Amino acid sequence: MAGSNFVDYVKIFCRSGKGGAGSAHLRREKFVAMGGPDGGDGGRGGHIIVRGNRNTWTLLHLKYKRHIFAGHGESGSKQRSTGADGEDRVIEVPLGTIAKDAETGEVLFEITEHDQERILVKGGRGGLGNWNFKSATNQTPRYAQPGEDGIEMAAVLELKVLADVGLVGFPNAGKSTLLSVVSAAKPEIADYPFTTLVPNLGIVSYREHQSFAMADIPGIIEGASEGKGLGIRFLRHIERNSILLFLVPADAEDIKNEYQILLNELKQYNPELLDKGRMLAISKCDMLDEELMEEIKSDLPDLPHVFISSVANKGITELKDMIWEQLMAANE
Known part of the structure; x- marks a missing residue:
């Protein structure tokens, strides 16, 4: 642990991915009469995940990269096809790291084991496609849900060295x-x-x-x-x-x-x-x-x-x- 490289406290800004919109597609094929709704669901937005790594001893890698954004989910499409989920962003941290809400100071979780994972910020849910809304009285819904927005938050990662x-x-x-x-x-x-x-x-x-x-x-x-x-x-x-x-x-x-x-x-x-x-x-x-x-x-x-x-x-x-x-x- 070189003195200039040891960082045990860092504040980061995180934004999870937005969920994809559901599809309002209607099935239209040559030999299928009144195909009805077949719009698929949108994919969820990417999570911000914190993972323990026993080979990491410091939070130095986050000192100069404090803005972490996850990927957005893709929209649903025809034939009930679900959109792809947004790309998760994984933050590798040393064992003994505590995650806190920067505004309230609330302790969210702590990482004490190798490969232990906790979601710091959840991605937005994908919207439902129109095929979810069909019923006996509404056989051709022409609407679908939009995806949920991602969540923005400032978090503090604080390292407490683990030793006997x-x-x-x-x-x-x-x-x-x-x-x-x-x-x-x-x-x-x-x-x-x-x-x-x-x-x-x-x-x-x-x-x-x-x-x-x-x-x-x-x-x-x-x-x-x-x-x-x-x-x-x-x-x-x-x-x-x-x-x-x-x-x-x-x-x-x-x-x-x-x-x-x-x-x-x-x-x-x-x-x-x-x-x-x-x-x-x-x-x-x-x-x-x-x-x-x-x-x-x-x-x-x-x-x-x-x-x-x-x-x-x-x-x-x-x-x-x-x-x-x-x-x-x-x-x-």
Whole structure:
């Protein structure tokens, strides 16, 4: 996910196709007396369809193509021939995409599975041909229905990254370094705050060819839920995570207090995030001895924790074991 190519929010204008008109044709053949009505129905207008694609990671392809129009249905014709349906327009989106009505903010649906399809805007119905209206008292109707107009609407597509584990921490807590060590992801890493400008996703290999997905979002600062820093823009991505892994560096002045600040920002943003499983990793522990670790342990919050060093590859196996145990418990 290159920073400039990651788009997780886009507003699009959609118009479904108009339905084709029904035919008011009367059968006229040389050896058929009083053939009667035989006008066919019009075809329906094309739908705007949203389809999940697990090989797509961003909404970038919609950033510069925000007007999406479906095809119109064709008119019916003689011999009860139904007009062709209008061409559907399919929008490929990453898994975890939510569709909303841009005017009301109403959530219409969400896409969470590969090849899952939902109709965003329905095409207009085709009109009925005159053969539908014949009766004992009206044997030669010379009228047919027009097709229904298509529907126009503005929609918002919003991506929430799907991952088993979400990394939560202040800038420079070591989240990107951890992700680069446990997976093949290559997030930007540097010795200054906010090097992570977009979410990064990595697949972590575990024992017996098993794996789980880990997501790293830009660092959260105090006040992120009120719009400070970058956190508020990306906090929605951890709403999809099964468990949250808090990272606090060992050189923090007060590890317990930093954890509480992070937890409070999540609570202010969405209280339901507190219902997720939580774990704590004390990062940058390559210079700590056993005595210092025991001293730090005495003042840690009451939740599963582990001391790690991504650079020295210390505690990484224990961290994976702890994560896997929590994931199995969450899925029971």
